[in-house]
Structures are given as C-alpha cells and as structure tokens.
Amino acid sequence: MYKKLSTLLLLFISLTLLGQNNIGHPKLVVGIVVDQMRWDYLYRYYDHYTNDGFKRLLNEGFSCENTMINYVPSYTAIGHSTIYTGSVPSIHGIAGNDFTIQATGQSMYCTQDDKVFSVGTADKNAKAGKMSPFNLKATTVTDELKLATNFRSKVIGVSIKDRGSILPAGHSADAAYWFDGESGNWITSTWYMQELPKWLTDFNNRKQTQKYLAQDWNTLYPINTYLQSTNDDNVYENTYEGQDKVTFPIPTSKLIKDNGLGLIRSTPYGNTLTLDVAKLALENEQLGQHPNTDFLAISLSSTDYVGHQFGINSVKTEDTYLRLDKDLGDFFNYLDQKIGKGNYTVFLTADHGGGHNGQFLNDNKIDGGNWDEEKIRTDLNAYLQKKFGKADMVRNLYNYQVNFNYSQITTDTDMDDLRDACITYLNTLPTTAYAVVTDKVSEASIPSVIKEKIINGYNRELCGEIQIILKPGWYSMSDMKGATHGAWNPYDAHIPLVWMGWGVKHGSSNSEVYMTDIAPTVAALLHIQMPSGTIGKPIVDLLHK
Known part of the structure; x- marks a missing residue:
C-alpha cells in the first residue's frame, strides 16, 4: 500500500x-x-x-x-541597443542613428557594414x-x-x-x-x-x-x-x-x-x-x-x-x-x-x-521651436574663423554635439581655447540651456540627472567634444511640421x-x-x-x- x-x-x-x-x-x-x-x-x-x-x-x-x-541623445538605434545590452553608448558603441568617427571624420550609419x-x-x-x-x-x-x-x-x-x-x-x-x-x-x-x-x-x-x-x-x-x-x-x-x-x-x-x-x-x-x-x-x-x-x-x-x-x-x-x-x-x-x-x-x-x-x-502659449542646426553651425564657424583664423573648424552638430573638423585644426591651436570659444558662442543663443565639454562634464554646474545622461551617452571615439542641451520644447527640426525627439526631457525619456x-x-x-x-x-x-x-x-x- x-x-x-x-x-x-x-x-x-x-x-x-x-x-x-x-x-x-x-x-x-x-x-x-x-x-x-x-x-x-x-x-x-x-x-x-x-x-x-x-x-x-x-x-x-x-x-x-x-x-x-x-543617456542623451534619445534616438532609435541607441534605444534598441540599450534595451537589449543593458548598457549605454559610452560602452556599447551605438552613439546615434548616425555618428561621426572622430579620428577620421567619417559619418557612420549605426548598422552600416560594407563587408556584407x-x-x-x-x-x-x-x-x-x-x-x-x-x-x-x-x-x-x-x-x-x-x-x-x-x-x-x-x-x-x-x-x-x-x-x-x-x-x-x-x-x-x-x-x-x-x-x-x-x-x-x-x-x-x-x-x-x-x-x-x-x-x-x-x-x-x-x-x-x-x-x-x-x-x-x-x-x-x-x-x-x-x-x-x-x-x-x-x-x-x-x-x-x-x-x-x-x-x-x-x-x-x-x-x-x-x-x-x-x-x-x-x-x-x-x-x-x-x-x-x-x-x-x-x-x-x-x-x-x-x-x-x-x-x-x-x-x-x-x-x-x-x-x-x-x-x-x-x-x-x-x-x-x-x-x-x-x-x-x-x-x-x-x-x-x-x-x-x-x-x-x-x-x-x-x-x-x-x-x-x-x-x-507656441500657439498654446508654451515655449518651444526649431533649433536651426545648419545655420548655427555656419554662424559658429564664422565666429571661430574670426578668432582662430581657420574656416570650417566644426564639421557638424550631429546629436546635439560639436564635432570638430580636426583636419582644419593646426597643432598650435589651443584646444581648451577652442572648446571655450564654442561654449561661449553657444551660450549666447537663447535656445541653449547648457553647453559642456563632454569629457569634463563631472565638473560642470548642471543638474546631476542631466550630467549622468551626458556621461552615459558620451563615447570618446564617436561623439563630439561638446554636448549641447537645449531648453525644454526646442529641437533640431527642418521645419515646424510634425514632431521629433532626441532630448533628455521626460517627453522623450x-x-x-x-x-x-x-x-x-x-x-x-x-x-x-x-x-x-x-x-x-x-x-x-x-x-x-x-x-x-x-x-x-x-x-x-x-x-x-
């Protein structure tokens, strides 16, 4: 039994x-x-x-x-990579949908592979x-x-x-x-x-x-x-x-x-x-x-x-x-x-x-609008040329970052002076909340939550030397139609x-x-x-x- x-x-x-x-x-x-x-x-x-x-x-x-x-910026390729790696651009290497390889100036699409x-x-x-x-x-x-x-x-x-x-x-x-x-x-x-x-x-x-x-x-x-x-x-x-x-x-x-x-x-x-x-x-x-x-x-x-x-x-x-x-x-x-x-x-x-x-x-009395990326790059380069005597020192402003054109920067250029000049100019713009040197962000006087996102998003091989944080409601858009994303703010994050x-x-x-x-x-x-x-x-x- x-x-x-x-x-x-x-x-x-x-x-x-x-x-x-x-x-x-x-x-x-x-x-x-x-x-x-x-x-x-x-x-x-x-x-x-x-x-x-x-x-x-x-x-x-x-x-x-x-x-x-x-992390910043909040884009598609980074999001998918972060979800599945549990990591951030600083480590996993997907720094945007497109990003600039700093050593060569080459623009790289996130999944581009010319070998396949x-x-x-x-x-x-x-x-x-x-x-x-x-x-x-x-x-x-x-x-x-x-x-x-x-x-x-x-x-x-x-x-x-x-x-x-x-x-x-x-x-x-x-x-x-x-x-x-x-x-x-x-x-x-x-x-x-x-x-x-x-x-x-x-x-x-x-x-x-x-x-x-x-x-x-x-x-x-x-x-x-x-x-x-x-x-x-x-x-x-x-x-x-x-x-x-x-x-x-x-x-x-x-x-x-x-x-x-x-x-x-x-x-x-x-x-x-x-x-x-x-x-x-x-x-x-x-x-x-x-x-x-x-x-x-x-x-x-x-x-x-x-x-x-x-x-x-x-x-x-x-x-x-x-x-x-x-x-x-x-x-x-x-x-x-x-x-x-x-x-x-x-x-x-x-x-x-x-x-x-x-x-x-704007129509509902809330601040926001278009951050004209190309015009700002042109004006910034004109400002830097007057100061340093070199044209096109900034290659692009991809991902709200200043990506320098290193081929235009001579060995006698003081990089600290160049970065400071960029930040000085960017801070004159009414749309700028903060502009900080990415590898020195821990020293910046900005809110800790934004500081952490910049640190997590910064990959020294693929990101610009200066990160730009816009005021709420502002984006890089070609016009005022539709909508976009990319910022640190809760509506994106x-x-x-x-x-x-x-x-x-x-x-x-x-x-x-x-x-x-x-x-x-x-x-x-x-x-x-x-x-x-x-x-x-x-x-x-x-x-x-």
Missing part, C-alpha cells in the same frame, strides 16, 4: 511539474519595441483600447510606470541590405541566450527598420529581417544567410504591401470620437508627396505613385505588416517549440514615421495606436494558440518618446515598460527604473548571464518569487 501511494505521489509531482513547465524557463520570449511610444500613450487613448491589446498587458502583466532613458551583401534584393550591393550588428560593441541578451544554450536557442529579429531588427537580434542571431521600401519586400544580409527562406520569399511574392495600401486609410472609429487629438485639418502636419494637405480618408492606393511602396511605413499598415512577418517567422522557424527558450525581437516602426510626419496631437497618431492595439490583441491571441498562455514571456517598451510640435506649443506571462506577476510600480534594467531582468528570468556591457539591474518587483 505504501509503495503504491509513493508511486502515485511521484506521478502526481511529475505531472504537476510538467504542467508548470518543468524546464524552468519560458518556451519563448517576445520583446516588442514600439518606436516613439511615449509612456502616456498607455493611458491617453485607454478608453478606446480593446481588452486584448494594451489593456491586456496592463490588466494581466506588470507595468513599470516610471521607466526612464538614462544584400539578400532579397535584385542587386546584392543594394545599400538597403549592406547592414549588420558589427558596430555594436557589447553583447545583447539575445547573444547571451545563444551562448547559454550552446547556440541551440533560436533568435530572430523583425522590423520595418533595419536598425530595429538587427540591433535587438544581436550578433549571433539566426536571422534579422527588415523592409526594403523600393521593392516592398522583406530582406536581410549575408551576415545571417545567403538566401531568404522560402516562407519569406513566398510572402514577398504575395505583394502584401500593395494589398494593404490598396485599402486606403480611414479612421478605425468615427472621427468625432477622437477627442484626444487636434482637428484633422490643421497646420502642424507634413503632407505626403502629391498632396497639399492630409485629411481622412487618405487615398494610399493613389499615393503609391508619388511615394513608392515605402509609403506603408507612414501608415498603421506598416505595423500590421511587421506582425504578419513575425507570425510567419514564429510558425515556420518553430519558435517556442524547442527544448530551450527561443527569442523573437519585434520593433514596430510605423508609430515613429507617423509621429514624425504628423505629430503627437494628430488624429493620424491616435488612429495608429488604436489600430496597433487591435493588432497586438490579435498577436497575443496568436501566441496563446501557438505557444500556450503562460508558456511565453512578453515585454513591451519603447526606444524613446517624442515632443510636441513647436508651433503647436519617459517610456512604457510592461511585462506579461511566464515568470511575471501582476501589478505595477512607480519606483524609478531605467531602460538599462530591461536586459538584466530578461537575463534573471532566463537564468543566463547579463550582457557584457550591462550597467543595469534586474527589476525584482515584477519577478515571481
């Missing part, structure tokens, strides 16, 4: 452990980065959200309500595909997952933007796929493979981009219910090519002629298309069906394109988030069916936020971070955490090593004990 009971007890324990996923880790981790999603978008449109998308994340998951970016070739384009030398994670100098949590499982875990990145796919997927990914606006196809590079998998070629052949654009774009709900946005017909928005103004309904089927298939980026259909590819990758690569945890890194980029073109207060932006909410709900239900609810972990965050349109701020699924308890916290804490939290969930440049810490509040 005792022996029989013991056998039954062992059987019960075994079945219980199997039911709890005995492997001690989720079958799949899904990282979702919503490009340019401000934290307040979780609640700004809450009343219009369905129960299956953003609300499900909040109602079932754990929301880190006070998640901040802890394009896969999925008619021309293997097509610039769109000559991309890789080579410039990222720290491991990602996706790399660490590959290392921890002797490369048995599968890792795939998917995004309309090359940088949104490549940088999260890491160096050792099985694949990273991104969108080519010229052909309307999804492509990759020889860093990952020599030819596209059949399932992706088949998808490209279905011309889904054209099918979505053929539907035109109207509001998901009656336009008079979009109470969180300005009038659809306003002066703050950029147009599409071939249109004098953009109001609903938007004839995307006709706009293809002047805008090309890349038009889909600036519509909510770009997010739908991305999630279509993510589902196909999950199914055809059997993600979540292996003994070890797999990882699917998704970046949803159309929110950024729409935000830049139309601004924070646009009906187009509101509709894009309402449609994304439905797409996310559909995607979570798909994960439930394919992987099983409770067998996967998902986190949703953003690479940066976004600021209000400067003219909109306060991002959503919501976790759901395996290993995550329900709740929320207003304790301050940082973008750099995301990767070490994933590492803690998976019981793997943190990435090589990590400065963040696991967010213990959300973890099941």
Whole structure:
C-alpha cells in the first residue's frame, strides 16, 4: 500500500511539474519595441483600447510606470541597443542613428557594414541590405541566450527598420529581417544567410504591401470620437508627396505613385505588416517549440514615421495606436494558440518618446521651436574663423554635439581655447540651456540627472567634444511640421515598460527604473548571464518569487 501511494505521489509531482513547465524557463520570449511610444500613450487613448491589446498587458502583466532613458541623445538605434545590452553608448558603441568617427571624420550609419551583401534584393550591393550588428560593441541578451544554450536557442529579429531588427537580434542571431521600401519586400544580409527562406520569399511574392495600401486609410472609429487629438485639418502636419494637405480618408492606393511602396511605413499598415512577418517567422522557424527558450525581437516602426510626419496631437497618431492595439490583441491571441498562455514571456517598451510640435506649443502659449542646426553651425564657424583664423573648424552638430573638423585644426591651436570659444558662442543663443565639454562634464554646474545622461551617452571615439542641451520644447527640426525627439526631457525619456506571462506577476510600480534594467531582468528570468556591457539591474518587483 505504501509503495503504491509513493508511486502515485511521484506521478502526481511529475505531472504537476510538467504542467508548470518543468524546464524552468519560458518556451519563448517576445520583446516588442514600439518606436516613439511615449509612456502616456498607455493611458491617453485607454478608453478606446480593446481588452486584448494594451489593456491586456496592463490588466494581466506588470507595468513599470516610471521607466526612464538614462543617456542623451534619445534616438532609435541607441534605444534598441540599450534595451537589449543593458548598457549605454559610452560602452556599447551605438552613439546615434548616425555618428561621426572622430579620428577620421567619417559619418557612420549605426548598422552600416560594407563587408556584407544584400539578400532579397535584385542587386546584392543594394545599400538597403549592406547592414549588420558589427558596430555594436557589447553583447545583447539575445547573444547571451545563444551562448547559454550552446547556440541551440533560436533568435530572430523583425522590423520595418533595419536598425530595429538587427540591433535587438544581436550578433549571433539566426536571422534579422527588415523592409526594403523600393521593392516592398522583406530582406536581410549575408551576415545571417545567403538566401531568404522560402516562407519569406513566398510572402514577398504575395505583394502584401500593395494589398494593404490598396485599402486606403480611414479612421478605425468615427472621427468625432477622437477627442484626444487636434482637428484633422490643421497646420502642424507634413503632407505626403502629391498632396497639399492630409485629411481622412487618405487615398494610399493613389499615393503609391508619388511615394513608392515605402509609403506603408507612414501608415498603421506598416505595423500590421511587421506582425504578419513575425507570425510567419514564429510558425515556420518553430519558435517556442524547442527544448530551450527561443527569442523573437519585434520593433514596430510605423508609430515613429507617423509621429514624425504628423505629430503627437494628430488624429493620424491616435488612429495608429488604436489600430496597433487591435493588432497586438490579435498577436497575443496568436501566441496563446501557438505557444500556450503562460508558456511565453512578453515585454513591451519603447526606444524613446517624442515632443510636441513647436508651433503647436507656441500657439498654446508654451515655449518651444526649431533649433536651426545648419545655420548655427555656419554662424559658429564664422565666429571661430574670426578668432582662430581657420574656416570650417566644426564639421557638424550631429546629436546635439560639436564635432570638430580636426583636419582644419593646426597643432598650435589651443584646444581648451577652442572648446571655450564654442561654449561661449553657444551660450549666447537663447535656445541653449547648457553647453559642456563632454569629457569634463563631472565638473560642470548642471543638474546631476542631466550630467549622468551626458556621461552615459558620451563615447570618446564617436561623439563630439561638446554636448549641447537645449531648453525644454526646442529641437533640431527642418521645419515646424510634425514632431521629433532626441532630448533628455521626460517627453522623450519617459517610456512604457510592461511585462506579461511566464515568470511575471501582476501589478505595477512607480519606483524609478531605467531602460538599462530591461536586459538584466530578461537575463534573471532566463537564468543566463547579463550582457557584457550591462550597467543595469534586474527589476525584482515584477519577478515571481
């Protein structure tokens, strides 16, 4: 009798452990980065959200309500790199979407790699595909997952933007796929493979981009219910090519002629298309069906394109988030069916936020506007030429930094005098809050929170010698249309971070955490090593004990 009971007890324990996923880790981790999603978008449109998308994340998951970016400038490539490395530009080496190599003056795009070739384009030398994670100098949590499982875990990145796919997927990914606006196809590079998998070629052949654009774009709900946005017909928005103004309904089927298939980026259909590819990758690569945890890194980029073109207060932006909410709900239900609810972990965050349109701020009696980068560089160079006798001493002001043209600076030039002269001039501008020498910022009399962000953002090989901090509401913009980002302020630096699924308890916290804490939290969930440049810490509040 005792022996029989013991056998039954062992059987019960075994079945219980199997039911709890005995492997001690989720079958799949899904990282979702919503490009340019401000934290307040979780609640700004809450009343219009369905129960299956953003609300499900909040109602079932754990929301880190006070998640901040802890570096400047706040751009897409840096955000994706920081999320997945737990590190900052000073260490991981992605100092902007574009940055200047100080030793040579060469401008470098974040994922540019002239040593690889394009896969999925008619021309293997097509610039769109000559991309890789080579410039990222720290491991990602996706790399660490590959290392921890002797490369048995599968890792795939998917995004309309090359940088949104490549940088999260890491160096050792099985694949990273991104969108080519010229052909309307999804492509990759020889860093990952020599030819596209059949399932992706088949998808490209279905011309889904054209099918979505053929539907035109109207509001998901009656336009008079979009109470969180300005009038659809306003002066703050950029147009599409071939249109004098953009109001609903938007004839995307006709706009293809002047805008090309890349038009889909600036519509909510770009997010739908991305999630279509993510589902196909999950199914055809059997993600979540292996003994070890797999990882699917998704970046949803159309929110950024729409935000830049139309601004924070646009009906187009509101509709894009309402449609994304439905797409996310559909995607979570798909994960439930394919992987099983409770067998996967998902986190949703953003690479940066976004600021209000400067003219909109002015019209509502709030300070803000355009910081004319090119004019300021020209005037600064004229000022320096009078003082030092040399033309074009400043190469550019990329990333709100003074990047010197060292070929124009002679050995007898006193660099301290040159830097001081730049700061003196910049401080005469009414838009400047602070201008500081980046490698001496610890000595500067500026708020400590800004000081830390400058230190974290400064990479001596890739960043200018002077960091410029503008007054709130001011940006480098070519005009006063749409919106942008890049600053230290909360509208750019306060991002959503919501976790759901395996290993995550329900709740929320207003304790301050940082973008750099995301990767070490994933590492803690998976019981793997943190990435090589990590400065963040696991967010213990959300973890099941």
